[in-house]
Amino acid sequence: VRTSQLKSALNEQRIFLLILGLSVYLSLSSRYFLTFLNITNILLAISFEGMIAIGMALLIIVGEIDLSVGSLMAFGAVLSIMFQPYGVLVGMITGILGGVLFGFVNGLLVTKIRLPSIAATLGVMVLVKGVVFALTREHTVLGTNKGFVLLSQTNVFGIPMPVIVFVCLLVIFELILQKSLLGRRIFAVGGNATASRFFGIKTDRTKIFCFVATGFLAGLAGVMLASKLNIASGNIGQYSNVLVITAVLLGGISMDGGEGSIFKAFQGILLLGIINNAMVIMRISPFVQEIIQGALLIFIVVIDSISIERKRYK
Amino acid sequence: MTQTKPFLSTMLREQSQVLIFIFLLIVFSAISPEFRTVGNFINLLKQITVIGVISCGMTMVIITGCLDLSVGSAFSLLGLVSIIFQRNNNVLGIAMPVMAAVVIGLFNGFIVTRYKINSIIATLGTLSILSGIALLITNGAIISGRTGTWFGIIGGGRFLGVPNHVYVLIAIMAIFHIVLSRTTFGRKVKYVGTNATAAEIAGMRPARVRTSAFVMSSLSVSVAVIIYTSRMTTASPIAGLGYEFDAITAVVIGGTSLAGGKGSIFKTIIGVLLLATIVNILTLFNVPFSYQSIMKGVLIITAIYVDIRARRQGEN
Numbered sequence: 001v002r003t004s005q006l007k008s009a010l011n012e013q014r015i016f017l018l019i020l021g022l023s024v025y026l027s028l029s030s031r032y033f034l035t036f037l038n039i040t041n042i043l044l045a046i047s048f049e050g051m052i053a054i055g056m057a058l059l060i061i062v063g064e065i066d067l068s069v070g071s072l073m074a075f076g077a078v079l080s081i082m083f084q085p086y087g088v089l090v091g092m093i094t095g096i097l098g099g100v101l102f103g104f105v106n107g108l109l110v111t112k113i114r115l116p117s118i119a120a121t122l123g124v125m126v127l128v129k130g131v132v133f134a135l136t137r138e139h140t141v142l143g144t145n146k147g148f149v150l151l152s153q154t155n156v157f158g159i160p161m162p163v164i165v166f167v168c169l170l171v172i173f174e175l176i177l178q179k180s181l182l183g184r185r186i187f188a189v190g191g192n193a194t195a196s197r198f199f200g201i202k203t204d205r206t207k208i209f210c211f212v213a214t215g216f217l218a219g220l221a222g223v224m225l226a227s228k229l230n231i232a233s234g235n236i237g238q239y240s241n242v243l244v245i246t247a248v249l250l251g252g253i254s255m256d257g258g259e260g261s262i263f264k265a266f267q268g269i270l271l272l273g274i275i276n277n278a279m280v281i282m283r284i285s286p287f288v289q290e291i292i293q294g295a296l297l298i299f300i301v302v303i304d305s306i307s308i309e310r311k312r313y314k
Numbered sequence: 315m316t317q318t319k320p321f322l323s324t325m326l327r328e329q330s331q332v333l334i335f336i337f338l339l340i341v342f343s344a345i346s347p348e349f350r351t352v353g354n355f356i357n358l359l360k361q362i363t364v365i366g367v368i369s370c371g372m373t374m375v376i377i378t379g380c381l382d383l384s385v386g387s388a389f390s391l392l393g394l395v396s397i398i399f400q401r402n403n404n405v406l407g408i409a410m411p412v413m414a415a416v417v418i419g420l421f422n423g424f425i426v427t428r429y430k431i432n433s434i435i436a437t438l439g440t441l442s443i444l445s446g447i448a449l450l451i452t453n454g455a456i457i458s459g460r461t462g463t464w465f466g467i468i469g470g471g472r473f474l475g476v477p478n479h480v481y482v483l484i485a486i487m488a489i490f491h492i493v494l495s496r497t498t499f500g501r502k503v504k505y506v507g508t509n510a511t512a513a514e515i516a517g518m519r520p521a522r523v524r525t526s527a528f529v530m531s532s533l534s535v536s537v538a539v540i541i542y543t544s545r546m547t548t549a550s551p552i553a554g555l556g557y558e559f560d561a562i563t564a565v566v567i568g569g570t571s572l573a574g575g576k577g578s579i580f581k582t583i584i585g586v587l588l589l590a591t592i593v594n595i596l597t598l599f600n601v602p603f604s605y606q607s608i609m610k611g612v613l614i615i616t617a618i619y620v621d622i623r624a625r626r627q628g629e630n
Contacts, residue, residue: 006375114622115618116572119614121616123614124615126611127607127614134604180601234604242438242439255432257592287450288446288450292448294441294442294443294446302425
């Protein structure tokens with residue numbers, strides 16, 4: 001009994017073990033890897049798409065998906081820079097609201113008009129990208145307000161602001177998901193939407209919440225990214241949807257819905273961050289990173305599908 | 315006489331895209347003198363060949379109930395393959411992308427059918443892989459092939475005043491139309507898209523049908539690539555960026571259902587023409603590219619909505 005318990009425990013924590021193993025290997029092979037600066041760099045690099053991964057985790061748990069997150073991030077980034085003349089805070093709020101608005105549109109299309117989420121968010125992705133290019137006239141827009149840059153470039157005890165925001169969001173959304181009524185509803189709707197409707201759960205509202213939360217997080221990620229770069233353009237977030245979906249599935253959240261945690265999504269994005277960091281240290285071309293990301297996505301969904309099938313036969 | 319009304323209303327519903335297309339042609343010709351020139355129409359045909367050919371393959375995949383998001387980056391990669399081999403040998407410049415396309419299609423089909431994975435997610439992975447490989451091969455640079463050979467005849471030549479690649483498009487459309495509407499395989503494609511489980515019980519092999527559809531999709535990409543490399547004699551690792559959305563938009567606007575099981579090459583032709591005509595008039599009126607993207611997004615959502623509403627009415 002004990003060995004099988006150990007086995008399942010190991011299987012449960014396989015991503016964590018993978019992260020641990022890779023980190024040990026990298027610390028031994030490169031003096032640079034295990035430095036404070038490099039660790040914060042890894043966290044900073046994943047914090048933007050990591051925020052979006054929180055929302056994507058909610059959506060995949062509730063049984064939906066959002067392909068438009070990259071466009072929403074670009075939208076948030078561009079708005080936050082374009083509204084700077086009216087003040088830093090106005091820019092930030094407009095950027096976040098932009099994400100929330102289209103998150104809400106996604107939610108309405110999926111729940112009220114009952115479009116499949118993959119198709120609806122595909123349409124919104126193309127549409128919002130067009131809006132972003134129209135706003136910027138297909139140029140890169142530059143920040144004009146020095147105060148805006150402080151948002152992402154401030155360090156607290158040497159830790160960059162986006163990392164702090166990211167960690168806070170992780171904790172908040174994990175608490176919502178695991179401890180609140182809303183969280184339990186998300187699991188219930190993702191597990192079985194029809195049954196939850198019979199139990200009086202407003203499935204549409206639960207789903208709309210997840211879409212709006214994702215839009216909010218994508219908008220916020222865009223604002224933080226724009227503040228870090230002090231520029232924005234329609235090319236931001238071009239492959240964010242692939243990256244974020246890969247991270248969430250890599251973390252061990254099943255496409256089947258109904259189970260998962262924010263911490264798992266964090267593990268997924270952290271592993272991707274470490275792999276990218278390793279490739280930078282080893283001076284491997286960024287194009288190879290793209291190949292590895294695609295291959296990882298396929299590999300992970302294949303593993304996921306095999307384990308779902310096994311569960312069914314048990 | 316009693317027959318006329320239901321017939322007319324069915325026809326209006328079934329062929330509404332054709333009517334919209336004709337309506338737009340008349341309106342655009344009336345408001346724009348530049349639009350109604352022969353040169354513009356030939357131009358219009360020129361613009362649709364690449365997307366038109368890709369859309370034929372995409373139609374097959376969509377009717378089986380899947381989607382192929384990898385066509386854009388497959389286009390970029392196959393373009394490089396074509397030009398790299400064309401430098402030494404024109405025949406290889408045509409044969410190699412075709413063979414590589416078969417490999418890509420088999421890979422997509424295998425992943426989707428063997429492991430029962432959502433085709434959008436799987437081909438999103440392939441999209442990243444192929445685009446990474448394409449960028450890696452040339453390190454992001456544009457490459458050029460040998461000019462002044464017969465290789466350029468497909469994309470550059472004319473016959474009876476019509477560009478040669480328009481004939482290629484017509485041939486591909488005819489082949490796909492016949493395969494889809496006149497062969498056993500075509501019927502299997504529709505059955506599998508309607509209900510894969512039932513099709514399997516009836517003795518068909520959905521996995522094989524879907525894999526074939528994915529192979530046909532990448533094969534059509536290779537034909538589009540040959541038209542493109544023949545016309546340009548260059549290839550860029552980002553040449554096909556966004557083609558997947560153009561093809562899907564065209565197929566969906568034409569009236570082929572994303573849910574699978576229904577659709578035709580004729581509908582796709584209308585979808586391609588409709589999209590190209592709208593883009594053409596927007597370009598003539600100097601509307602920036604970004605607004606065309608907004609319009610495409612709205613069109614995709616509207617087309618899916620119309621399709622879903624029609625299906626729900628059918629169920630009731």
